[in-house]
Amino acid sequence: KAEVKMRKPNIAVLGATGVVGREILKILVEDNVQYNEIKFLASAKSAGKTIEFKGEKHTIIEATPEAFENVNIVLASAGGSTSLKLASEAVKRGAVYIDNSSAFRMEKDVPLVIAGVNDEDLRKHHGIVANPNCSTSQLMLVLKPLHDFAGIKRMIVSTYQAVSGAGLAAINELRENTIAHNEGRDFQCEKFKKPIAYNVIPQIDVFCENGYTKEEMKVTNETKKILHLDEKTPISCTAVRVPVFHGHSEAVTIEFEKEITPEKAREILEKAWGVEVMDDTENYVYPTPRDAAGKNPVYVGRIRKNIAFDNAIDLWCVADNIRIGAALNTVRIAEKIIEMQLF
Numbered sequence: 061k062a063e064v065k066m067r068k069p070n071i072a073v074l075g076a077t078g079v080v081g082r083e084i085l086k087i088l089v090e091d092n093v094q095y096n097e098i099k100f101l102a103s104a105k106s107a108g109k110t111i112e113f114k115g116e117k118h119t120i121i122e123a124t125p126e127a128f129e130n131v132n133i134v135l136a137s138a139g140g141s142t143s144l145k146l147a148s149e150a151v152k153r154g155a156v157y158i159d160n161s162s163a164f165r166m167e168k169d170v171p172l173v174i175a176g177v178n179d180e181d182l183r184k185h186h187g188i189v190a191n192p193n194c195s196t197s198q199l200m201l202v203l204k205p206l207h208d209f210a211g212i213k214r215m216i217v218s219t220y221q222a223v224s225g226a227g228l229a230a231i232n233e234l235r236e237n238t239i240a241h242n243e244g245r246d247f248q249c250e251k252f253k254k255p256i257a258y259n260v261i262p263q264i265d266v267f268c269e270n271g272y273t274k275e276e277m278k279v280t281n282e283t284k285k286i287l288h289l290d291e292k293t294p295i296s297c298t299a300v301r302v303p304v305f306h307g308h309s310e311a312v313t314i315e316f317e318k319e320i321t322p323e324k325a326r327e328i329l330e331k332a333w334g335v336e337v338m339d340d341t342e343n344y345v346y347p348t349p350r351d352a353a354g355k356n357p358v359y360v361g362r363i364r365k366n367i368a369f370d371n372a373i374d375l376w377c378v379a380d381n382i383r384i385g386a387a388l389n390t391v392r393i394a395e396k397i398i399e400m401q402l403f
Contacts, residue, residue, distance in 0.1 A: 075137040077106045078137055078227070106120050133403055151186075166281055174201065177201060179400070196283055199312065206328060215313065223256060314375075345361065349378055
């Protein structure tokens with residue numbers, strides 16, 4: 061078919077040296093994202109070092125306001141405080157700033173987008189587009205087609221989240237804590253409030269006044285915003301850190317407005333974009349974090365009728381939190397912005 065002549069953007073990757081930044085670079089290559097020029101931005105302490113991309117060495121540039129001159133799209137994964145400082149500077153210079161932090165997610169005029177779920181919201185951007193929280197992200201690809209069919213009435217989510225969601229220091233802490241435990245040595249936790257080795261910690265982020273953590277409220281509030289649910293829709297989440305390097309798992313109970321059987325839910329999810337069903341309990345087929353590590357789909361299994369609520373389905377979903385939960389969706393949003401020529 062005839063190629064439509066598309067404008068190619070100048071891209072900047074902000075936070076290029078971090079866990080998510082490095083994954084963004086990998087996915088830009090895998091997806092063969094078309095751009096005119098690319099530059100790599102990071103903090104002053106990384107500036108001047110080199111980074112390899114597509115077999116060539118590039119010098120990392122300090123992320124100053126001037127660094128965004130002539131940039132059309134910024135893929136930003138440098139933390140909330142950095143985004144609060146720099147997003148407006150990038151937008152002022154004409155860039156679309158795709159932000160991986162929580163800084164702008166709940167801002168009224170900032171679209172919160174999962175590519176393939178609510179792409180049309182991108183048209184409403186005023187320069188900033190927010191990438192949802194990792195535990196919300198993987199859930200949306202599963203919920204959207206089910207919601208379109210039967211309408212979500214209420215939902216309860218329990219998450220089992222990998223340490224990579226808390227960055228490189230957390231990955232190292234799990235490794236070192238495990239070794240120390242095995243060798244019978246004392247270990248000083250820094251990244252987590254409790255030992256993470258051979259343990260689970262029922263706290264991610266800080267506690268809010270209502271007794272939920274910030275992470276739990278992110279899942280509640282972001283789900284409503286992305287799926288355009290009524291503000292009153294009851295959604296409750298418990299978020300737990302588990303001693304797993306890569307891959308968040310979630311046990312989800314969804315009550316629907318209309319009747320939906322497990323067979324129908326399975327059929328809908330088998331056709332859903334970005335989702336892979338692994339559900340054959342007789343043969344012990346269900347997803348685990350190891351199945352998802354380094355892969356793009358959200359894997360779903362244990363799809364069954366919930367016996368506590370009416371018209372409710374229970375399911376288990378697993379995904380690579382650094383991919384779909386962060387880097388992959390950031391790149392997919394950039395691809396949508398290019399495709400819809402919104403830069």
